Structure formats: C-alpha cells, structure tokens
Amino acid sequence: MDDFADLVGPYRPELLLHCYRLLGSRTDAEDALQETLLAAWRGIDGFEGRSSLRTWLYKIATNRCLNFRRRVPPAPAPSFTPPPSSRSGDVPWLQPFPDDLLPDAAYEMRETVGLAFITSLQRMPPRQAATLILRDVLDYSTAEVAAMLGETPTVVKGLLQRARASRAPAPAAPPPGSPEEVALVDRFAEAFSVRDMPALLSLLTDDAWLSMPPAPHEYHGHQAIAAFLRSSPTWRPDLSLRLTPTRVNTQPAYACRLDDAPAGLLVLTLHGDRIAAMTRFLPDSETAG
Template identity: 55%
Template sequence: MRQVGQETLDRARAGDAHAFRELVGPYQHELQVHCYRILGSLTDAEDMLQETLLAAWRGLDGYAGRASLRAWLYRIATNRCLNAIRDAGRRIPAEPTPPFTPTEPSRRTEVTWLQPAPDDPADQYHAKENFALAFVAALQRLPPRQAAVLVLRDVLDFPAGDVAEMLDTSVTAVKGALQRARAQLRQTVEPAPPAPRERELAQRFADAFSAGDVAGVVELLTDDGWLAMPPAPHEYVGHADVWAFLTMFRQWRGDRRFRLVPTRANTHPAFGCYLTESGGTTGYPAGILVLEPCGDRIRTVTWFLEAALFARFGLPAEVSAC
C-alpha cells in the first residue's frame, strides 16, 4: 500500500497544487475505472473523477489519516457516484431516430446509457472478470448501493468495515447488500467459456458484416445470441430476430460499404465501424461494435451508436473504404 508522505500532505494542505497532484496522481486512473463500473458511462465517470478530485482538494484538511488515502478517495468517489445517480435519476440519453423503420425488437432495455471503455490488456484494473461489458451492464441493473458494495468488496477487496465507513452504514448492512447483489448477479451474468480462437472469430464476423452477409453473421451467433444498440433501447434476441433486423438494415444500406477497424473494449474484441456515402470511398463513423465471444461463437454483439466514442478509442474521424 502506498504511504502518504506527511511533508507532501502538509504542502498540499497549504495549497500546493503540485503536492496534491503527487498525492492523488497514482489513484486517478483506478478511480475513473471505479466510477465507470458504477455508472456504466465513460462520460459520467470522467465527470465524477473531476468532482472527486475537486472534493478531495477542498476537503484535504478533513483527512485525518486514520484510513489510507486510497480508501478516503474511494469513499469520496463512491458517494459522488451514488449522489449523481440519485440526483439525475439515471440520466437517460435521448433515443436516436433510426433512418429506417426497424423490425420489432425482441425486448427493450432501460440501460441505454451504457458505453464501452477502451481496453488495455496490461491494465491491472481491467481484469477480464470485472471489466467485461456484461458485468458492467449487470451492475447497472442493481440498486446503486448494492452495486457499490459489490464493487468495493468483490472487485477492490476492501474489508467490510472499510466499506461500511465509506457508505456511512453498518457492517451488517454491507454484508446483506453484498449477499443480495451476488445473488442477483448470478442470475444475470453467465460466465462465457474461453474463446481460444477469438481473433479468427472476430475476423470472420468482420468479413461477414462488412459484406452484408446476414447468414454469415447469424451463423456465428450462439443459439441465444443477441444484438443491442445503445443508446437505442432495442435488443434482438435469437437467430430469427437478429436475421430480420440485419436483413432490413442491409436493404437500407444499399450500395454503401462498411469498413471495420479492429480495436478492443472491455476485454472484448471490438471494431470501429465506418460507412461510406452512396458511391463514395470514404467511410465515416457509424458506431463501435463490441463482440462477446462464447467458446467458438459470439454471444452478444453490442453496436454503440455514438460517434463521439471514436476519439476515446483513438480511432480516426474517417477512413478509406477501398
């Protein structure tokens, strides 16, 4: 555990911004990942990180040193996230208006604020089991305090007493919330078996999707595979419904061409999706596709429709589709 230097702490309390950055700098990234898990949105996580740092700067005199600086910062970040959820009532993005009439979805989701996060395989805070898109999405369906307890206890391994102090509650309440959250998570998140040929599977998907080969895409899905498109609430489950949607989409697409640029998101293979104008050769952002492999097939295709995500993934604003 990193120790706080008293001299550095004293300088920060005296208003030395450089000393403050020295104190909190090692924790900024993991705090942002923490906020992302609870909020499910990169945009909101960035906002909450800044609010956390500002609150820490203003409240540094109140840090008595009984808990580690890391735990103190997590307390601030967690409560800022919970306050944001409560105050905003889960800010729901506006549902996009599709350029064609889509087929009737199998179901609709309320979790439309979900965003993917760029993947860094070397990042210790992006461990596969607690950074996967399905896990982050499942957290959004838990009561917020249960989600916070689950992350603090099972992901970050804070002791129950520390979590109780962070949330101004009792250890008994923490244990109860954790038990309920674990039970709910077991019902909604099914661990996927390893995909030893993940890269080949992703390439086969990219080839079929780019070519408008609906049968080829559907063939790669598990029997219960599904397609989601945040921030649209539509979800298509099963081969027949995914087939119907992609067929209508292919008809709307016409002679325009796709190019998929590989990236990674939430430990999964992903693609920046670019679409040309009719007769054109330059592709423009058309969303980010994130695949969840399951053995030798794909369980979920999540097509995030926000063009603003491209910059976060370091993807270009346009590509040649030739």
C-alpha cells in the same frame, strides 16, 4: 496544487474505472471523477490518515457516484423502419470503456470490466452495486465498506448477498489475443463486411443478443437479429462498409464506417467458440478521444 496532483495522480485510472463501473457511462464517470478530485482537494487538510489515501479517495468517489445525477440520453430516431424488437433495453446510458484507459490490473479481472458485468451493475440498486464492487472487486473488508457507505456491517452483508444473487454470470470467453479469439473475430469481420448472413449467424450462439445503446431496440436469437440486419442501412450492399479493429471493456470491437461516415462501434461478447452478444454503440453514444 502540483503536490496534490502528484499525490492523487497514480490513483486516477483506477478511480475513473470505479466511477465507470458504478455509472455505466464513461462521460458521467469522468465528471464524477472530477467532482471526486475537487472534493479531495478541498478536504485534504482534514485527511487524518486513519485509512490509506487510496481508501479515502474510494470513499469520496463512491459517494459522489451514489449521489450523481445520471444523464439518460434520448432514444435516437432511426433513419429506417426497424422490425419489432424482442424487448426494450433498460440501460440506454451504457457506453464503452477503451482498453487503453484501463489500469494494468484490470486485465487480471477482466470479467469485472466486461459489458455483461457493467450492465448487470446498472440494473442493481446503486448501494448494492457499490457494495459488490467494493467487496468482491476491490477486496475491501466488510468493516471498511460499512465505513465508506455509512452503514452497519450487518446492512453491508445484506446488500452484498442480494447483489451477488442478481449478478450476471460472466461469459466464458477465450483469453484476449488468443488464437481462438483471433480466429473467431476474424471470421466475424469477414462475414459482416461482405454481408454474408448465413456465415454470420453460424458464429452466434442460439440465444445471442443484439443491442444498440442508446436506442432501446434489442433483438434476441438468429431470426430476430437477421431481420434487423436485413432492414438496416449497414447491410445494404451499395454502401461501403469498413471495420477497424479495436478493444473496449477488454473485449474485441470494431469501429464502423459506412460510406466513410462514422457508423458506431460494434463490440463482441464471446462465449466459448461463438458470439453471445453484439453491442452496437451508435456514434452519439461514444465519447470523444
């Protein structure tokens, strides 16, 4: 068992990220990874070395995720009456992925870890998403992907074409930790902390979105976002609001506390010198640790 752990240990971080890309939930990704490692342990004696160990593990992980029974959390009941939403979210299982769990190489392709990309993967048919990840993110050949998925190369090419056509473009965000990013998120934190609505809205793109997985409510544009924030307890001046900076999905984020009680995680998606999306993960949608 120790030898097996030493053998597969170096691949655990990237396999966890692979499962997360496919499932969109860190909780489900950790369970799928455990299933993957158990299957690898049971099948290691049959590994004949016709592919690399890494490729063999990715094949197991991919197919475990394709057959995984995703857990869809129930919509939480709000403690206040929110205004009518712009639309209902269709990825309630979405969870953040802490940067300190990311493999070092992930930052070199940070657009493939961002919430926009992860969300677009969840909206694809699973085999399309798997093909896109294996080909465009992990750079496996068409023949290798076909072997992993048990498909023909022709089928894989078709899956990839459709996945690329539906892939959401990555926001043009400033580099992580750059002066541009720091200045923007600092201005956001100041405006949000003191409930300065005009200052906050000036930092948003005209078509900005506010979403709150697993709650279905999503708000589009300044007017809708402002209406929600004004109705939210977070925006009550009599309650103490504290923001602690962190990073998830290679994006700036803030852990929120309201009157010293956990109030979720607020993740910012940047586009140029503005904020294109605010994703508020409610406390029950965050994973432990």
